[in-house]
Amino acid sequence: MHSLKNNVKIVPFVLIISFLNLLLFHFPFYKFVFYNIDYKSFNGIALIISLILLMLLVNSFVFFLVFFLSRFVGKFLLVLFFMINALAVYFINTYNVIIDESMIGNVLNTKYSEASSFFSVKLILYLLLAVIPGIYIIRVKIVNVTVKKFLVITSLSLLSILTLVFANASSWLWIDKNSKILGGLAMPWSYTVNISLFYIHKYKKSEKEILLPNFTIKDNLKSVVVLVIGESARSQNFSLYGYQKNTNPLLSKTHNVFHFNANSDATYTTGGIKSILEHTNSDKLYEILPNYLYRNNVAVVWRTTNWGEPPVHVKNYQNRDVLMPICKGDGCNYDEVLLAGLKEQILESKKNKILIVLHTSTSHGPSYSKKYPPQFETFKPVCNSVELGNCSQTELINAYDNTIIYTDYILNNIIENLKQLKEYKSTMMFVSDHGESLGEKNLYMHGLPISIAPKEQYEIPFIVWLSDNSSKQLKPHKTLSQNHVFHSVLNFLNIESPIYKEEMNIFK
Numbered sequence: 001m002h003s004l005k006n007n008v009k010i011v012p013f014v015l016i017i018s019f020l021n022l023l024l025f026h027f028p029f030y031k032f033v034f035y036n037i038d039y040k041s042f043n044g045i046a047l048i049i050s051l052i053l054l055m056l057l058v059n060s061f062v063f064f065l066v067f068f069l070s071r072f073v074g075k076f077l078l079v080l081f082f083m084i085n086a087l088a089v090y091f092i093n094t095y096n097v098i099i100d101e102s103m104i105g106n107v108l109n110t111k112y113s114e115a116s117s118f119f120s121v122k123l124i125l126y127l128l129l130a131v132i133p134g135i136y137i138i139r140v141k142i143v144n145v146t147v148k149k150f151l152v153i154t155s156l157s158l159l160s161i162l163t164l165v166f167a168n169a170s171s172w173l174w175i176d177k178n179s180k181i182l183g184g185l186a187m188p189w190s191y192t193v194n195i196s197l198f199y200i201h202k203y204k205k206s207e208k209e210i211l212l213p214n215f216t217i218k219d220n221l222k223s224v225v226v227l228v229i230g231e232s233a234r235s236q237n238f239s240l241y242g243y244q245k246n247t248n249p250l251l252s253k254t255h256n257v258f259h260f261n262a263n264s265d266a267t268y269t270t271g272g273i274k275s276i277l278e279h280t281n282s283d284k285l286y287e288i289l290p291n292y293l294y295r296n297n298v299a300v301v302w303r304t305t306n307w308g309e310p311p312v313h314v315k316n317y318q319n320r321d322v323l324m325p326i327c328k329g330d331g332c333n334y335d336e337v338l339l340a341g342l343k344e345q346i347l348e349s350k351k352n353k354i355l356i357v358l359h360t361s362t363s364h365g366p367s368y369s370k371k372y373p374p375q376f377e378t379f380k381p382v383c384n385s386v387e388l389g390n391c392s393q394t395e396l397i398n399a400y401d402n403t404i405i406y407t408d409y410i411l412n413n414i415i416e417n418l419k420q421l422k423e424y425k426s427t428m429m430f431v432s433d434h435g436e437s438l439g440e441k442n443l444y445m446h447g448l449p450i451s452i453a454p455k456e457q458y459e460i461p462f463i464v465w466l467s468d469n470s471s472k473q474l475k476p477h478k479t480l481s482q483n484h485v486f487h488s489v490l491n492f493l494n495i496e497s498p499i500y501k502e503e504m505n506i507f508k
Contacts, residue, residue, distance in 0.1 A: 082130035090126040098184035215497035230432035250412035263485035269308035272433030275482035304359035368399035372406035432460040
């Protein structure tokens, strides 16, 4: 260990650290490059060599700047980078995710209860990758350079980087096409850049939401809409959509249940819910459906076992902690808690128009087998590991399919409750925030950019039930969007609004 205390000049030090960073944390980056170019051609070989040199030079250049300004800050940041790099590469290798802005949003919106489900021995082993370089970084004594030498080195570094960039001008189109993936696999820039982008965009979204024009309620008939927002439910595993395994044993026998093909606007929770609750697909923060209805004198109840929604401004916002005291039975540890006292809450309302939103978490990975009560384990064997790649695809799909059976049970339970409210015209809509990958193309869970995401991550169920007394029929839509929810709820509650679009309404 004595050699670690030797003085090391700043330039060799940043080159060594950049090389270690490249060696330990860039296998996924170069694996993607190898799979997506002709690595046997001259251009392919030149691009690979250029990307290796570019990675070394850019990282060395940035590390050099930081260490020149402050060796203490430099050491702190580098140790932190190596630790986060190890975590990021673990998730990339285990779940085939990309650390882009939407994935950063998922990470920052993840609660401890969800994050702890990812813990494994393999994760500890990955973190050990960062320990030895970390010890070296902390203990080594770095000899700085003069200002004159600093200016010479930075100028030469920038010149070398620009030369490499322009030497690969013929590959710019390929790099631009794959920039999101390449950027999401380059350490530490995947998360440092995307965390900055996430907070810049979040700051923009924290601006006051754009209020929608007031509406008029056209009748006094008692009407209730129960909107169930699904979590990670993909339509291809619902037997209603032709799946060979019977994952909808109850809904398939229920009268007045209809289903539509639908696509989500995003592959992550925050983006998907925003689209479900807004009147149009936009980057702007418009007033969302529950806030809009509540502000205009409609009774609104929001119940959730999940998170990631836009700001909800309603009096009756009820999470699991609020609902547990009124819930009875083993199902209270699962999404059934959302149904506790629901019928009674509707009957107690002093208003004739009611919207209930139930935000579930039933099919969220990786611990699918822990999302439903034991009696719903219809398909066996199931995957019980958080390292989904360690399970066979059969085990993984069985566990996931059991979450769909449990979803079927919950939706049927809601319908049975609504059937008992004879004086109410009622409907239930079930729409998922996004889909889920279950090992297809070696991809798991969700969160890939929508432009490159496989259909498993965006083809979602859109299921509607109507009460016999609702006097409503459904239009023969082929494929719906999440934005259809907003306008269909307005139509069902007989609300007249300047922003209502008839073409986005599912009811005749």
